[in-house]
Amino acid sequence: xxxxxxxxxxxxKTRGQQVTLSCSPISGHRSVSWYQQTPGQGxxxxxxxFSETQRNKGNFPGRFSGRQFSNSRSEMNVSTLELGxxxxxxxxxxxxxxxxxxxxxTRLTVL
Amino acid sequence: xxxxxxxxxxxxxxxGDNSIINCAYSNxxxxxxxxxxxxxxxxxxxxxxIRSNMDKRQGQRVTVxxxxxxxxxxxxxxxxxxxxxxxxxxxxxxxxxxxxxxxxQGTELSVKP
Numbered sequence: 001x002x003x004x005x006x007x008x009x010x011x012x013k014t015r016g017q018q019v020t021l022s023c024s025p026i027s028g029h030r031s032v033s034w035y036q037q038t039p040g041q042g043x044x045x046x047x048x049x050f051s052e053t054q055r056n057k058g059n060f061p062g063r064f065s066g067r068q069f070s071n072s073r074s075e076m077n078v079s080t081l082e083l084g085x086x087x088x089x090x091x092x093x094x095x096x097x098x099x100x101x102x103x104x105x106t107r108l109t110v111l
Numbered sequence: 112x113x114x115x116x117x118x119x120x121x122x123x124x125x126x127g128d129n130s131i132i133n134c135a136y137s138n139x140x141x142x143x144x145x146x147x148x149x150x151x152x153x154x155x156x157x158x159x160x161i162r163s164n165m166d167k168r169q170g171q172r173v174t175v176x177x178x179x180x181x182x183x184x185x186x187x188x189x190x191x192x193x194x195x196x197x198x199x200x201x202x203x204x205x206x207x208x209x210x211x212x213x214x215x216q217g218t219e220l221s222v223k224p
Contacts, residue, residue, distance in 0.1 A: 004154075033210040043155075043200065043214035055209040090154050094210060098143050102154035 002027065004093050004103035012109045018079040021106045025072050025093030031055075032074040033100060034066060037088040046089075049074050078108075086110045119198065123221045130188040130222075134201035134215045139182060141203035145212065146175060146186045150197045158186070158199075188220075196222045 005024045013019050025032050033056075034046040045058040049068035066076040072093075078085055086109050092100035124130050136144065142163040147155035161168045161175045161184075168175050174187040184201050198219050202212040 031210045033212070035212075035214075042216055043202075043212075045211050045213065048210040050209065056211045058211070092155075092210070092212075098204060098210075099145070099157065099160060100210060100212060101157055102147070104152075104154045 004091060004101055006089075006091050006103040006106050008106060009104065010107045010109075012111060013081050014111050015081055015083060017081050018077060019081060019108060020075055020077045021089055021091075021108075023074045023076075023091030023093075023103060025074070025091075026101055029093035029095050029101075030072055031094045031096060031100075032068055032072065033092045033094075034074070034076050035090045035092065036060075037090055037105070038086075043090070046076065081110045083110050119217055119219050121219045121221060123223065124191050126191060126193060126222055126224050128191055130186075130191045130195070130220060132186045132188075132199050132218045132220065134184040134186075134218075136182050136184055136201065136203045136215070137213060138203060138205055139179075141205045141213075143204040144175070144177060144184055145202045145204075146173075146184075147200045147202060148195075148197045149200065149217075155200060191220075191222050193222045193224055196220055 007022045031050045033048040037043045048056040052068045063079045068074045088105040090105045092102045094100045145160045146158040149155045159170045172189045176185045198217045200217045201215045
């Protein structure tokens with residue numbers, strides 16, 4: 001069974017731009033969660049989608065948004081990028097909600 | 112955001128020794144716990160999980176212990192190998208939180224050959 005895939009793996013953007021990251025979950029998994037990982041704050045939960053609905057949301061500003069498609073693939077978008085948004089963005093999938101399996105992440109650098 | 116992500120504690124062990132990595136979790140209502148291993152440049156890899164109705168669970172070379180009284184979780188790795196060198200995270204989840212995992216700060220395990 002193929003694992004969680006994330007594209008692109010690396011991104012460089014400038015302040016003020018927007019970015020869209022993509023996540024394809026493990027086949028059959030309906031839950032997709034997104035996390036931000038930085039050296040200073042560690043791993044922080046962004047949001048979770050289940051059957052195309054946002055089921056849970058972390059404490060991030062509204063510039064961070066996401067969606068899930070009918071095939072369970074998910075995208076997250078960050079608008080008006082700030083330097084502090086530089087991070088590794090991780091996507092995790094699970095059949096229901098527990099036992100989450102992570103993808104390799106997208107490394108976003110904001111200049 | 113909700114996380115404790117500060118200076119990373121480090122555990123250094125000799126190859127072949129047993130390793131014990133500790134974690135204090137935050138929410139007494141948490142009922143599901145996971146240990147992840149993260150190698151440089153990769154996403155976290157699932158190691159083992161445990162539910163709150165258990166005190167101990169064993170996997171291949173790994174054992175997780177849960178002490179709900181003091182909100183403490185530990186991961187024991189038997190016969191530690193150089194390939195076990197990585198950062199280890201504990202994560203907690205509780206009923207009605209869906210897929211929201213709250214992660215600990217992580218511990219860096221270094222295995223000397």
